[in-house]
Amino acid sequence: MKSFVGATLLVPSLLLAHLISGENSPLRILLMRVFARWVEVPLLRLTYEGCAGRLRFLTRFEPLRSLLGITVAYPLSRWGDTGKPMPLDALTEYVKSLQGDVAVGPCRCRIGHRACGHPLETDIVMRTGAGVWLKAFPRQYRVISRQEALAIVEGCADLGMFHMVFMHCMLGGAVNEYVICNCCKDGCVPYIANRTFGQRRFRLMRGDWIARVDEEACAACGECEAVCPFGERRILGGSSFVYDCYGCGLCAAACPQGATRMERRGTV
Ligand code: SF4
Numbered sequence: 001m002k003s004f005v006g007a008t009l010l011v012p013s014l015l016l017a018h019l020i021s022g023e024n025s026p027l028r029i030l031l032m033r034v035f036a037r038w039v040e041v042p043l044l045r046l047t048y049e050g051c052a053g054r055l056r057f058l059t060r061f062e063p064l065r066s067l068l069g070i071t072v073a074y075p076l077s078r079w080g081d082t083g084k085p086m087p088l089d090a091l092t093e094y095v096k097s098l099q100g101d102v103a104v105g106p107c108r109c110r111i112g113h114r115a116c117g118h119p120l121e122t123d124i125v126m127r128t129g130a131g132v133w134l135k136a137f138p139r140q141y142r143v144i145s146r147q148e149a150l151a152i153v154e155g156c157a158d159l160g161m162f163h164m165v166f167m168h169c170m171l172g173g174a175v176n177e178y179v180i181c182n183c184c185k186d187g188c189v190p191y192i193a194n195r196t197f198g199q200r201r202f203r204l205m206r207g208d209w210i211a212r213v214d215e216e217a218c219a220a221c222g223e224c225e226a227v228c229p230f231g232e233r234r235i236l237g238g239s240s241f242v243y244d245c246y247g248c249g250l251c252a253a254a255c256p257q258g259a260t261r262m263e264r265r266g267t268v
């Protein structure tokens with residue numbers, strides 16, 4: 001009897017697990033469509049206004065910031081949507097390895113608030129994201145080649161921007177990478193939310209790469225400290241230190257001595 005009940009529950013359980021965690025599950029695609037079509041841009045706009053715009057009073061005072069952090073920012077960034085920084089070299093390999101369509105459209109953050117002057121057509125959707133955003137906004141998104149995607153990413157890197165791969169619906173331990181964002185400190189709303197609420201409340205995932213310094217080669221010029229968008233580099237006593245690196249790679253790209261390099265996290 002017990003084994004009969006177990007077998008009877010197994011199939012619906014597996015089906016439910018797939019619906020929740022499978023990248024191409026109809027439930028997740030449906031959630032992505034709803035998010036893309038009706039939620040994403042208004043949510044980014046509202047978050048921007050609350051963190052840096054006209055509604056900034058909502059996050060200026062600690063009690064209100066804590067309340068919003070616990071009730072909105074925490075669940076959203078844990079289970080709904082968050083990004084992971086990736087250095088340019090690693091991103092180049094990532095783009096080359098992608099299967100299926102890659103498409104580009106206007107940055108969802110910047111069309112919401114227009115707070116910076118960086119290029120608009122930098123939202124590179126891939127995997128499940130390509131089909132969803134192409135269908136949701138056929139006039140805004142277009143299929144591009146891997147070469148064009150790389151040219152966009154490199155152009156943004158030349159402007160000092162950093163890159164994040166965003167994932168969606170992180171339920172049941174699932175990872176659903178769907179867009180490559182080209183970010184800056186003034187325009188990227190998840191970055192601004194992370195800085196406003198703090199890493200504990202609005203999590204950005206630590207990337208797979210981490211900055212390492214060759215102390216012998218370092219001239220303590222401070223370039224790395226100046227470019228780190230996360231404030232995780234410091235020059236102290238004539239040496240350059242890396243604190244809790246997010247793995248964007250900007251400091252390694254800026255180092256005039258070649259004294260900072262990116263290494264895979266956990267290899268040293
Ligand atoms: S940019 Fe390079 S040389 Fe300059 S302080 Fe940083 S690690 Fe040292």
Ligand code: SF4
Pocket residue numbers: 210211227228229230231232233242243244245246247248249250251252
């Ligand atoms: S130390 Fe800062 S600039 Fe350098 S890779 Fe880490 S997060 Fe990026």
